[in-house]
Amino acid sequence: MKRRDILTALATGGLVAYGSAAHPASDSAPPKPWEWIERRGLDEDVAGTPLQFMPSLRDASPLEDELQKFPLCPYCGMSRGHEKWRRTRHLVHYLDDSVDPTCSIRCAALSLGLNLDLVPKAIHAADAGSDQEIPPLVEVEQLHYVIDPSRPGTMTRRSKWAYAELAKAHEATRNAGELADFDRALRAAYADMAEDTIMIRKRRAEKRR
Numbered sequence: 001m002k003r004r005d006i007l008t009a010l011a012t013g014g015l016v017a018y019g020s021a022a023h024p025a026s027d028s029a030p031p032k033p034w035e036w037i038e039r040r041g042l043d044e045d046v047a048g049t050p051l052q053f054m055p056s057l058r059d060a061s062p063l064e065d066e067l068q069k070f071p072l073c074p075y076c077g078m079s080r081g082h083e084k085w086r087r088t089r090h091l092v093h094y095l096d097d098s099v100d101p102t103c104s105i106r107c108a109a110l111s112l113g114l115n116l117d118l119v120p121k122a123i124h125a126a127d128a129g130s131d132q133e134i135p136p137l138v139e140v141e142q143l144h145y146v147i148d149p150s151r152p153g154t155m156t157r158r159s160k161w162a163y164a165e166l167a168k169a170h171e172a173t174r175n176a177g178e179l180a181d182f183d184r185a186l187r188a189a190y191a192d193m194a195e196d197t198i199m200i201r202k203r204r205a206e207k208r209r
Contacts, residue, residue, distance in 0.1 A: 053114040053115065054098065054114075054115055054118065055074070055092075055094070055098040055099055055100045055111070055115070055118075056098075057070070057098060057099045057100075057101070058096075058097050058098055058099065059093075059097060059099050060097050062091060062093050062099045062101070063091070063124070063137055066091065066101070066137065067080060067081040067086075067134065069101075070091070070099065070101030072101075073089075073101065073102045073103035073104075073107050074100065074101070074102070074107075075102060075103075075107040075110050075111070076103060076107055076155060076200075078103040078154070078155070079103075080101060080102070080103050081134070084154070085103045085104070085154050086126060086134055086135060087126050087128045087130075087135050087161065088103065088104045088105070088125075088126060088128070088153060088154040088159075088160075088161060089101070089102065089103055089104065089125070089126045089137075090102045090103075090104060090105055090107070090108035090123065090124065090125045090126070090140075091123070091124045091125075091137055092108055092111050092112065092120055092123050092124075093120065093121045093122045093123070093124070094115070094118040094119060094120055094121055095118070095119045095120070095121045096118065097121075098118065100115075103154050103155065104153065104154035104155050104156070104160075105125065105145075105160050105162075105185055105186065105189045106153070106154065106155040106156050106160075106189050106192070106193065106196060107155060108123070108125075108186075108189075109186055109189040109190055109193065112186070113190070122139055123139065123140045123182070124137035124138060124139055124140065125137065125138065125140050125143055125162040125182075126138075126162065127143070127162065127163060127164040128161040128162055128163055128172075129163040129164060129165055129168035129169070129172075130164070138162075138164050140162065140182035141182065142164060143162040143163060143164055143182065144162065144163050144164075144165075144166050144169035144179055144180075144181075145160055145161065145162050145163075145169075145179070145180040145181065145182060145184070145185035146159070146160070146161050146162075146163065146169055146172040146173055146177040146178070146179060146180070147159070147160050147177060147178050147180050147184075147185060147188050148160075148161070148172070148173070148175065148176055148177035148178075149176060150175050150176040150177070151175070151177075155196060155200065156189070156192050156196045157192065157195060157196060157199060158188065158192050159177075160180075160185045160188060160189060162182075162185075
């Protein structure tokens with residue numbers, strides 16, 4: 001029986017029947033959350049298991065030729081190098097060298113929430129205040145986020161842009177923004193996700209029509 005079938009049996013209350021009929025009781029218990037990490041790469045069929053959410057990309061040096069290697073966000077499909085979104089892009093680099101390159105903190109929040117047992121080695125975000133055509137990625141601990149409800153962001157109604165220079169971050173708060181560190185901006189991303197999801201679904205439904 002495939003692992004997908006095992007999990008389906010567990011979800012429908014079939015643990016006892018499956019354990020007694022197919023395998024000894026010691027083999028019937030589902031893996032612990034952290035044990036899925038150790039099984040990564042052992043099974044081709046990962047549908048229906050936590051492995052289906054984990055990043056499939058591996059790179060020990062993800063910042064080298066970053067946009068060439070990771071042009072698209074795996075969660076929404078948006079171009080990370082597009083002029084509209086290159087200033088909000090993020091990149092999560094986990095300890096096992098798996099990489100989640102996203103278009104925004106909104107999609108980075110999805111990565112971090114879905115992969116609780118993968119430990120981040122570093123989280124990077126674009127410096128929105130950079131004068132370069134393609135803003136460089138900087139570790140989020142060195143950035144100042146501006147949460148601004150008056151300006152829409154990438155995949156969200158409330159922008160959460162990051163700035164390497166504190167002066168530029170203060171400049172960006174003149175209208176209605178507030179300064180925040182990464183953790184606070186991440187909380188805001190999760191708090192906004194329900195409304196953002198409704199907004200995105202409506203927009204895409206209109207485009208399909």
